[in-house]
Amino acid sequence: MNQLDLPILTLLTFLPAIGALFIMLSNKEGVAQIRWMALVISMANFICSLPLFFCFKADYTGMQFVEKVPWIKEYGMTYFLGIDGISLLLILLTTFFTPICVIACWKDVTKKVKEFMMCLLLLETGMIGVFVSLDLFLFYIFWEVMLIPMYLLIGVWGNPARRVYAAIKFFLFTMFGSLLMLVAILVLYFYNHSVTGEYTFNLLKLYELNMPSLYQTWLFLAFFVAFAIKVPMFPFHTWLPDAHTEAPTVGSVLLAAVLLKMGTYGFLRFGMPLFPVATHQFVPLISILAIIGIIYGALVSMVQKDLKRLVAFSSVSHLGFVVLGLFALNIQGIQGGIIQMINHGLSTGALFLIVGMIYERRHTRMIADFGGLAKVMPVFAAFFMIVTLSSIGLPGLNGFVGEFLILLGTFRSNVVYAVFAATGVIFAAVYMLWMFQRVMFGEVTKEENRHLKDLSLREIGILASILIFIFWIGIYPKTFLSKTETSVTHFLTEFNKKYEACIQKEKNYLVLNTSEELMTKK
């Protein structure tokens, strides 16, 4: 269904890429012009994405704004785009954050501005592409394409000392998972062919496939590794602190705000509905990893000395919540997971912006180098406080809604998980507030900190626009929850239906087999 009769998703996806092309053709020296171009393009993209939100039919279960053009016919690849409630918010998050990033790096990035803006816009193309593709092949392409600009952002504009290491680690780590996924996609594709006789990468068609559980287990595992790395879940997380720490501010922002969501989105869009039996099998494992992630991330970030690293580890903790929620496999958990993806994007994105702002002023990210900033920069302190609280999950701000729904969902499916996960709430307060205290409170001990400028209007504007959503989701989350509800409900019914069907099929198969065995024995 495409209620707009416009290829709006294509527009959204490729507008930034075209913009990047224009920037490429523009004069390298006209830095201001390039910045404005990037801003205009990203803003235009954001504006283009608004119709998605307003024209989205919240009660329609299928895909919306669908575009489908055959691409590689004989092998069943299609250019198939469409969104539902699950992806809607993530797309908006992406289009929302890109202009913010453009503005945020206005003064920050002074060298190679042209290339920087190109990377940023190409990254946006990749990110949106991932969220709108409904064809596995297309999805995989966007999934990989997105790596390159991010890799360059980290590696070129990152922190000179270790940027290369971080960039390569990011790239290889992610690639490792996605390559396994590639094999799984191929297996799925050929399995589908062997069953239905049709070559297709169409996700909606592949949803209808009931695979034997052994297949599901392995394929799910392959997808799992890809997504778990992206999320990142507990033992696969070590690329994240490095990438975050070394990336330039907006790199970290986009990484946190959008890129990490791809893993969780992937679970929801691919991992779970394709392999329901395996999903059920792996719920304990994944939940436990998620819980370890929650607690581990929190504990480790508590003792970090570097602000960005701290926030990075806190992402591990927060994303643990999201994964836990998704694998609660009930509506609260998944709704919470989705909204928490947005929340984490907003609050952690904002946190990285904030860290970037003081980094820009002081050129250090070490907590020990700060202290007493609240006195010097009161406006900054206020923003920082609110974002910190949002990250902690203070009721009334966005974080709480997600966390509570997740915990509730988890509690319904498994009490023990919920109890352990809920301890994360305590730890979050500990490490965030301690960090806040060390940076903002106390006396100004360092001479350099005494004359720091408070936020400029530009910076206030950036943070305020994020804050609007932080409050909005906290106070009236219905705006967003209602958009996703139908899709999630539909997702769950389909999921359960398919699960039952798979199990039933398996049983029949067993019965068949045993009866055959009996026959042959006789």
Add this chain to the structure above:
Amino acid sequence: MLDYVWLVPLFPAIGFLINGLFGYRLSKGFVGVLACTVIGLSFLTSVLIFFDLLQLPPESRSFEKIIYTWIPAGDFKTSVGFLVDPLSIIMMLTVSGVSFLIHIYSVGYMHEDEGFKRYFTYLNLFVFSMLLLVSANNFLLMFVGWEGVGLCSYLLIGFWYERKAPADAGKKAFVVNRIGDFGFLLAMMLIFVTFGTLNFHGVFGAAHHNNEVSTLVMTTITLLLFLGATGKSAQIPLYTWLPDAMEGPTPVSALIHAATMVTAGVYMVARCSVLYTLAPVSLTVVAIVGVATAVFTASMALAANDIKRVLAYSTISQLGYMFLACGVGAFSAGIFHLMTHAFFKALLFLGAGSVMHAMAGELDMRKMGALKPHMPKTYWTFLIATLAIAGIFPFAGFFSKDEILWHAFEKNTILWALGAGAALMTSFYMFRAVFMTFHGESRVDAEVKKHLHESPSVMTTPLIILAILSAIGGFVGIPIIKGANVFHDFLAPVTGGHVAGSVEVTLGNLAYASSSALSHGEAVQHHVGLEIFMMAVSLVIAFGGLGLAYLMYLKDPSLPRRLKEKFKLLYHLILNKWFVDEIYDFLFVNPIKRGSTVLWQFFDAKVIDGIVNGSGWCVKWTSSVLKRIQTGYVQNYALSILVGAVAIIFYFLLV
């Protein structure tokens, strides 16, 4: 007016927003006036609502106003909505009333402070959260207020963030509260899973009618809720943050850490009385924890020299009383004590603030003495409050405290005995404080002495009003006389009627009055004589404390020192707050910190990242080894071809 209940929290919210967003452009005077006005308006609205509520027959005094659906997710739906019933209106009145007075007081107290505007912003936010907490119609919204007040407490304790101690204290308060919230969160989930809703009406109605819910679940729910309450209301084992919270401005201590926020736990337990009565084990736990806290923290107050710390321990101790009341099933008694305590403890803190104001911020009672002539208004109001807290007839504390002790006695003599002991200590340390501060010899520094003065009227007026309330506030709940206990009658629809005389009114009218409570109430009726006796005992205890304090601090000032010598160990323990903070540090804080460091620097950096980097390193190493095969000698290459050929031939020959 009932329909406009949402105005009650809205006014402070407006004040908060205006002060927070535009405060930096407004004048100090305007900010102060605005802050007070909005709270005043809240109070007014509450009063109007109160009278509206009184118009209704007792059985229908429960009104829900739903504003909008807050979090919808499948079968889970929570709304932003308000509940007006006797319990919440009492809380609203108390909160907005006391807050109003303290706001006014603060205008004077904080006048010189740099963070004046910030202070009022926070304070408005606090009142908003607190009112939200008490007026919410469901657990989740209550939790919003619950965390909101915690946040404000954090912000206000750490108000003077440039010093380390307040900042630390603020963080500690927040984190410890979070531990409690952990329980609250889990309780909410369990409630939802059990009853399918978080709405008070829905939950209590279901709990009352649905007998299928096992006691175990009930007990778990209530214990988890109580964990939340121990955090917020500073009970064992989570009380440690409250003494530290005294680092905040004194009006804050008065408002948040004495009168309102810390009582949220009691309010919550009272609100959930239906659940608690269905879980006897929990009630017992509540009672034991309450009384233990009362005694334990009272003991700490005995030797404290910091006037605010004395008051802080006293607060914890009094909160323990309230929980004791709830624990023995006398929820309305708990609320009653909550209310009177709000009056006199706020007064005490404000008095202490006034003293500090005069003493240039000095808190150590050893450096005070004989302040009475310098600040008469402060002295007299402080004395009234002390009398009230000590439980001397006819001040407010007498009625409420006595009622609790009586109910405790009804339930269990040991509880009563401990409660009585705590009362003795209360009386002792409060009078000790009065004597050390206002009487005796002056130990004030010469420099400070010159500036000793009575506080301005903007500060003393609230003192006087509170003093009046502390003096007469108890009369709304006169025990014994049938029908005269207006307070309990009023509350009975919510908390269940336990008290003689009110039982008939409540019987059968209420959907969720607990039946077990009723039977309890009937039993009580026969003991009027006993009750009078108990009152007498209470009075004796109160005067005993007074006398002891007089003996030690006025009559024979050397006595304390001798006692110190004699019970060195005990004194040391008490002085150092039984080393509880240190024990916590040792048991939890330090291991976690150290463990985390190990996790990070060893496990994360060495093990996990080691595996990642190690595999990369392995490939590189293999690479550098394998490339040596490439010797550059053409004959080696030929040999390699030959080896390959031979291998292939033999592969075909053998396979």
Add this chain to the structure above:
Amino acid sequence: MDLVIPKIDALSLCPEIVLSITAMLVLLVTVYLPKGRKDPAAYVGLLGIFIALVSLTLLWGKPRYAFNNMIMVDNFSIFFNMVILVTAALSILMSITYLKEEGMSHGEFYALILFSAVGMMFMTAGANLITIFLGLETMSISIYVLAGFLRDSNRSNESALKYLLLGAFSSAFLLYGIAFIYGATGTTDLKGISEFLSRATYMKDPMLLAGMGLLLVGFGFKIATVPFHMWTPDVYEGAPTSVTAFMSVGVKAAVFAAFLRVFSHALWDLQPDWNQLLWILAVLTMTLGNVVAIAQTNIKRMLAYSSIAHAGYIMVGMIASNELGTSSILFYMLAYAFTNLGAFGVVILFGRKGEGNLDIEDYSGMGFKYPVLGLLMAVFLFSLAGIPPTAGFVGKFYIFGAAVKAGYIWLAIIGVMNSLVSVYYYLRVTVMMYMKDPVEDLEGLHWSPSMIVALIIAVAGTLLIGIFPSPYLDLAKQSVLHLM
């Protein structure tokens, strides 16, 4: 005995004939050209290639044997011939300035490229082991000379010598293999062999198997599979860069064509026997190529190891032994041609006389100093690494897809893990280009029109095939129809 001259089916040989004549024309032309100004010779060669390409397209879709079953002109050979011709054309375009810079601008170079292309084309079309052998030798001998074309350069000499000695050595094995197969089947005609095998009941004839094994050695040598790969890095490093480019693609394409024709067509009935062996060889080849490439510091050497690895990937397609596998090899070859030639083109353009600027270190800061060149290099490297939306990705996708389809999931996993390793060393170049500051001031580049054209073709091919692979896949698919 009367001599019955078979029908001279000149039309079937049209491209080869055109090319041979062009080669000789080039030789003639070059004589009359002034010293050091031999560009026209190159253009003559290009023209010839163009005509050959056109004539190839005319042959499309009409499979036929010619010259007493000596060659088979079918879509398969035409496809590969196109790849070869494109390779030759691009190599010539890239050589013009390069040779001038190296002071070796001679028309003979182009003639030799054309001769070697003719040899390659006979290999792809060869339907008889002898034709294939002769094609292979024609190709090889020309390339031996080309590798040593920089007469005054020790590296070039060494490269030529190593290639010559080992090439001849492996040819002997190949020939021995042909002898065995001739002995075991009584014929060297591929169709004859295949017919013989399909009716033979004694499949396990050791002589046949040994012959097949020795063929494998010969082909394996040319496409650089482990353990016959040892010459590759040295020869690639030492040979003139444009020759390296030519041989890395052209030789591989031609030999794979012959390899496929012999193994997947003539020896199809022995598939169970060679499949396992190829599996092992493929894994070894991929792994060794990729792993050792990591430790390289010279970009040509690194690309040499990478080309070893790519041979491994292509073998995966062979192992899959299904229609998809074979067509994916064709597709991969096409993708690889553009990509690898492009990469070498950048290396040539960036290089300096006397093997300068060939260390990976030299690429420091190149990406920002020469943004276009950097971007091109990045595209080619990402394509080699198999990252979308480039041709390399689609190629790998199909290769591994074929493996999965045939049930070789572990092979596919090993393959993708290998490409992960490869990403590392390709990334290292981009790291140098974009993330390191230039060590010294780079001199200006000499952008010649011919090089620009070559690079544009290469990058257009790489991206076009990557983004719209459909027609090319179709082409590849049609090309294998007749083979299987």
Add this chain to the structure above:
Amino acid sequence: MTLFFFLLIAIVTVISAILVIVLRNPIHSALSLVLTFFSIAGLYILLNAQFIAAIQVIVYAGAIMVLFLFVIMLLNLEKEKRVSEKHPLQKAFGVSIALFLLGGIVSIVATGVLYGNMGTETAAKVSAVGNTKAIAGLLFTDWVLPFEITSILLIAAIVGAIVLTKKEL
């Protein structure tokens, strides 16, 4: 009788072949190689391949070996000096692997049974036409294309050899 000749020639071939690779002086080696080629030509005659035997002598022993000798002399090569081995295992390893190769091949060919399709040119038939004529017939009919390819091959080789060695190009 034929067997005797065969064995005799075979022994000469093997010995001279071994001499090729063991003699230190390149010229001696080359001369032994010439001897080997001659004896192989003898074997060809035993195999009724007179034409091949002839060109073996003319092309190989005559042309190719002369070229070799010519180059050896041109480069003024001396005896290989006994220098310390740079890759000591190469020889031992090489020889032993080569023996494996020999073993492998021998075990394959020793049976001497060929399953291949039999051709039509029986000895009688060939001798009726004459060996050379028969081969010529084949070469210019069936094998005309490879024959033409060799022409290209040779041109390429000539061009190559000139390119590489001519003083001034």
Add this chain to the structure above:
Amino acid sequence: MIPLSYYLVLSAILFTIGVVGVLVRRNAIMIFMAIELMLNAVNLSFVAIGKHLDSLDGQVFVFFVMAVAAAEVAVGLAIIVNLSRNKETINVDEINIMKW
């Protein structure tokens, strides 16, 4: 009549001798000569097999192989001559600028 296997074994021996020559001689020309020996061994096989199969194809092959060998020798010797001009040596041990 001499059995085919005699020829084939002889051919194998010659081939192996050639292989050994390639592996042990250090002079490039000698290596080249050893390769010629290998080719001759194969030629012998071709002729013998051809004879055995009543087919003249074997002899035709030998003809082609000789052509190829001649070409190879021409080019090879050219390369070697060129090399010795530049490097003063044709000892393969010393021809290893490129390695690793």
